[in-house]
Amino acid sequence: MTSAAARAARAARDLTADLPVPELEELYRDLHRHPELSLREHRTAGKLAARLRAAGFETAEGVGGTGVVGVLRGGDGPAVLLRADMDALPVAERTGLPYASEADGVMHACGHDLHVTWLAGAAEALAAGRDTWNGTLLVVGQPAEESGQGAARMVADGLYERFGRPDVLLGQHATPGPAGLYPHAPGLIMSASTDVDIVVHGRGGHGSRPEATVDPVVTAAYLVTRLQSVVSRELAAREAAVLTVGRIEAGTRHNIIPSEARIALNLRTQSEEVRTRMLAAIRRIALGECMAAGCPREPDITLGSTFPVTVNDAGTDAAVAAVHREVFGADTVFDPGPAMGSEDFPQLALGSIPYSYWFVTSTPAEVWEKAPGDGFEEKFAAVPSNHSPHFAPDLSVIAPGVRTLVSGALALLAPA
CATH class of the missing domain: 3.40.630.10 (Zn peptidases)
Known part of the structure; x- marks a missing residue:
């Protein structure tokens, strides 16, 4: 047949x-x-x-x-x-x-x-x-x-x-x-995909007087580096996920310490449970780095496009x-x-x-x-x-x- x-x-x-x-x-x-x-x-x-x-x-x-x-x-x-x-x-x-x-x-x-x-x-x-x-x-x-x-x-x-x-x-x-x-x-x-935007708030000023500022670029750099540990140190080996920082934006000139830095990142996950844990880790790390740097306010963390x-x-x-x-x-x-x-x-x-x-x-x-x-x-x-x-x-x-x-x-x- x-x-x-x-x-x-x-x-x-x-x-x-x-x-x-x-x-x-x-x-x-x-x-x-x-x-x-x-x-x-x-x-x-x-x-x-x-x-x-x-x-x-x-x-x-x-x-x-x-x-x-x-x-x-x-x-x-x-x-x-x-x-x-x-x-x-x-x-x-x-x-x-x-x-x-x-x-x-x-x-x-x-x-x-x-x-x-x-x-x-x-x-x-x-x-x-x-x-x-x-x-x-x-x-x-x-x-x-x-x-x-x-x-x-x-x-x-x-x-x-x-x-x-x-x-x-x-x-x-x-x-x-x-x-x-x-x-x-x-x-x-x-996999699922989630975009996340983070704004780090600092206190801008002249590049010759960093002691009078809170440099959001340095904080953003620490944040980007620290975020790389989420997948390698907070997920089990059997759990698949990817975290990519796709864009960092800050400043206008060589000798100006800006008042904010922007980070755009993307998560790829294969379960809602892992996605939830990764988003919580991102929030925790962003808040912690900004607090450690003495930022004048908490970072803004916004979820963008999400794919199922x-x-x-x-x-x-x-x-x-x-x-x-x-x-x-x-x-x-x-x-x-x-x-x-x-x-x-x-x-x-x-x-x-x-x-x-x-x-x-x-x-x-x-x-x-x-x-x-x-x-x-x-x-x-x-x-x-x-x-x-x-x-x-x-x-x-x-x-x-x-x-x-x-x-x-x-x-x-x-x-x-």
Whole structure:
């Protein structure tokens, strides 16, 4: 008896046999040349919306700010949502690509241009083959993933009240690694992220008279150093977490001791309990260092953007992983364990809608082969990562990335 995964894989191969790859490549190059920051994705959204309309989707723009939603109804059956994020990053591109960013200081350094291309191709293929499946297909171009706002804004703007609540969600992300792998995890796959801003208050003055001041720069330096001990000395070895200080700002001139210093840091955790303990440690250390320095007031500590953990529904992910094995080969799908990266995709699930989220490796073969190191982990650490100014996915992953979404959707939609 032919398995459901094999049937879905066969249908996916049929629907994607004649993908317009050159056209999709040109769409990708165009999106890469014209990156747009969070909640400014007007051009990108317009490109996606136009393709959805042409494919026969009921299409809406401006959802949650700049979000795009396409709906294609195909009779009785489950409602499956496919999502791609659309925003770029404030990164100056250094890839040297002929289609490099033309926007000053802005780059698609995380692959969201690739995500939109995959989504457009998958939506068009599924629309062309609508006689092969039953159900409802929701296609979502989501803004502002990088700032952690987009998914929540779309939900707050009536995403499901206006377009219907899906039964299952599917999403994917480009990642470093030799092109041609599709990592899946049946549970936790991405971590939670929390931004923290700290303002250290001192007493400013002339650099020649430090005795008349309370130097917030020195206090901030001690604070940054002390914070590095939270993970190494306050968490058990079995508890995974990362604390990164991403920015320190203070002062205006060489000989002026400023009145305040600002520190921006980020936490990555895989449980709420660890996150709570780390935040308590940050507060305790910040208060202690400021007290020890004689600061005139306590530091300001503010929580910023927060991303939830991404935890796949085991049954849903097993179904999608099975069809990916059928399409691409058993050796291409494996469990990488949870990553420390974060996503706002789970906010679309409202705490109850099952979902599958997986990765598509995208490093060009020649880049991977030239990377220093003998094993996978050494090379993985050496090739350009997401958010790097050198991040440049291989164009060869465009067609496979479309097939992952098409086959995943067909694994969950009812066959005709």
